[in-house]
Amino acid sequence: MAASLGTRIRKLREKHALTQQSLAERAGMSISFLSEIENDKRNCSGRMLLQLSTALGTTMDYLARGVEPAPSTHHNEPTSIPPELAEAAEQAGLSYRATVTVHEAYRQIVARRGTEPDRKPTSAEWLAMYRALRKYIEE
Amino acid sequence: MSQLLDSSDRVYRKKLHAAAQHMGCAATEAAVIERCRNQANLRCDAIDPALTPAERLVVLADVASVHFEIVRSDAELDEVAARYASAGELGFALRRVRFDAELLAAILRRQHAGAGERLFVALIDARRHKDAMAFFSQAHEVAHPVLEPQLAFDFREETAKRDQWEALVDRVGSEMVFGGKLWADAASRTFRSPARLAVQHLFDLKNSMARDASLTAVALAAANHTEHAALVVWAGEERSKRDPAPALRILQSTPNGIASTEATFIHHKRRVPRSSPIAISHVSGASCEGFEDLATWIGSDGRPLTSRQVWTAAYPMRGNVFAVIDFGPGGSWSSLATR
Numbered sequence: 501m502a503a504s505l506g507t508r509i510r511k512l513r514e515k516h517a518l519t520q521q522s523l524a525e526r527a528g529m530s531i532s533f534l535s536e537i538e539n540d541k542r543n544c545s546g547r548m549l550l551q552l553s554t555a556l557g558t559t560m561d562y563l564a565r566g567v568e569p570a571p572s573t574h575h576n577e578p579t580s581i582p583p584e585l586a587e588a589a590e591q592a593g594l595s596y597r598a599t600v601t602v603h604e605a606y607r608q609i610v611a612r613r614g615t616e617p618d619r620k621p622t623s624a625e626w627l628a629m630y631r632a633l634r635k636y637i638e639e
Numbered sequence: 640m641s642q643l644l645d646s647s648d649r650v651y652r653k654k655l656h657a658a659a660q661h662m663g664c665a666a667t668e669a670a671v672i673e674r675c676r677n678q679a680n681l682r683c684d685a686i687d688p689a690l691t692p693a694e695r696l697v698v699l700a701d702v703a704s705v706h707f708e709i710v711r712s713d714a715e716l717d718e719v720a721a722r723y724a725s726a727g728e729l730g731f732a733l734r735r736v737r738f739d740a741e742l743l744a745a746i747l748r749r750q751h752a753g754a755g756e757r758l759f760v761a762l763i764d765a766r767r768h769k770d771a772m773a774f775f776s777q778a779h780e781v782a783h784p785v786l787e788p789q790l791a792f793d794f795r796e797e798t799a800k801r802d803q804w805e806a807l808v809d810r811v812g813s814e815m816v817f818g819g820k821l822w823a824d825a826a827s828r829t830f831r832s833p834a835r836l837a838v839q840h841l842f843d844l845k846n847s848m849a850r851d852a853s854l855t856a857v858a859l860a861a862a863n864h865t866e867h868a869a870l871v872v873w874a875g876e877e878r879s880k881r882d883p884a885p886a887l888r889i890l891q892s893t894p895n896g897i898a899s900t901e902a903t904f905i906h907h908k909r910r911v912p913r914s915s916p917i918a919i920s921h922v923s924g925a926s927c928e929g930f931e932d933l934a935t936w937i938g939s940d941g942r943p944l945t946s947r948q949v950w951t952a953a954y955p956m957r958g959n960v961f962a963v964i965d966f967g968p969g970g971s972w973s974s975l976a977t978r
Contacts, residue, residue: 605729
């Protein structure tokens with residue numbers, strides 16, 4: 501049987517190690533109200549659902565219908581290492597895994613807001629990016 | 640250079656076409672904006688038809704599966720970058736240094752999203768002077784996944800006019816967040832004719848609807864609900880190449896939708912005449928409103944702007960002057976002003 505709204509709320513609450521009281525406080529509702537929703541004894545208005553989804557870091561679509569956001573196809577696309585990164589990797593003696601990780605981290609930022617020009621990083625900039633990530637890559 | 644411009648224009652058209660195709664509308668800016676606005680209204684009205692812009696932002700972030708991390712100090716920025724990096728999401732740590740420059744926000748697509756977790760995380764830099772732009776940065780970041788559902792565009796193409804797309808994302812974000820009946824009614828009341836707009840009305844609008852938004856964002860969003868051309872401007876003391884004496888000049892001038900369509904604008908660095916409410920506000924340090932004739936605005940080449948009666952509402956802020964110039968019905972308040 502498919503999970504209910506109440507089950508999804510409870511599972512996410514437990515995943516975030518929240519008590520009913522702390523989630524109720526975050527979502528601006530009473531514990532008894534939350535308890536009834538978790539036990540599928542009450543319906544949830546749109547506004548309540550929004551308060552719960554925001555408090556749990558999920559979406560209304562997920563809570564109400566179990567719909568996961570569609571993952572992007574972007575990361576299934578074949579990636580090629582830019583020549584500037586390949587040059588930096590060779591200079592610094594980076595492993596293939598470290599090089600790919602830096603490239604993936606760069607691709608992970610899909611949009612940004614600011615006045616800096618949008619251009620391909622130089623090999624020195626790739627190297628600086630590797631240094632910023634080194635401790636996480638080597639962990 | 641022309642090759643570069645052609646290339647960036649192609650990229651822009653490609654993105655616009657892809658967005659329109661996904662939304663099932665014509666591949667024009669107007670059609671895409673309208674579709675985004677309608678979709679946003681539909682989703683927000685389903686929760687409550689009387690949401691404020693701040694509340695709409697929460698709904699739209701949910702719909703677009705965007706989680707916000709808003710940082711107000713260096714320590715908070717470091718903590719967020721490290722927390723996501725430790726969870727295998729390295730994008731913010733990689734860009735950490737860029738935030739110390741002019742980067743306002745960045746959106747990351749989670750690679751390790753767990754069940755029910757939002758797919759995107761937008762890091763909003765609200766440190767120091769960037770705080771004023773934080774609300775609008777959130778609206779902007781919510782608009783990105785709406786316009787680019789797959790977010791599969793290669794943002795790393797070298798383009799000279801990339802800002803053309805970002806300007807559209809700005810507009811869509813503004814229209815989606817500053818929308819709905821509650822906002823439309825309040826914004827229309829603010830610009831209600833006959834011309835009596837004062838900056839205090841915009842402060843009231845901001846405080847009641849979107850306290851965290853900047854005055855510029857609120858004024859522009861409200862101006863988009865009037866049927867008049869209007870400019871939201873900042874003026875301050877500045878020199879110009881032709882006229883090196885420091886004088887009160889236009890620092891920034893942003894047109895509303897109608898002014899943009901009609902190509903109504905005042906150039907950056909145009910000198911503000913002493914008779915303008917903007918100059919009076921600057922000298923007196925108090926708000927000032929009134930009619931003025933744009934023919935009194937003389938450029939450094941000695942040429943005046945085309946004569947038009949406009950209503951100017953000005954307010955001094957941090958040594959500069961914030962103002963809204965309302966061109967009135969049909970592009971001039973002349974009939975009313977001469978009564």
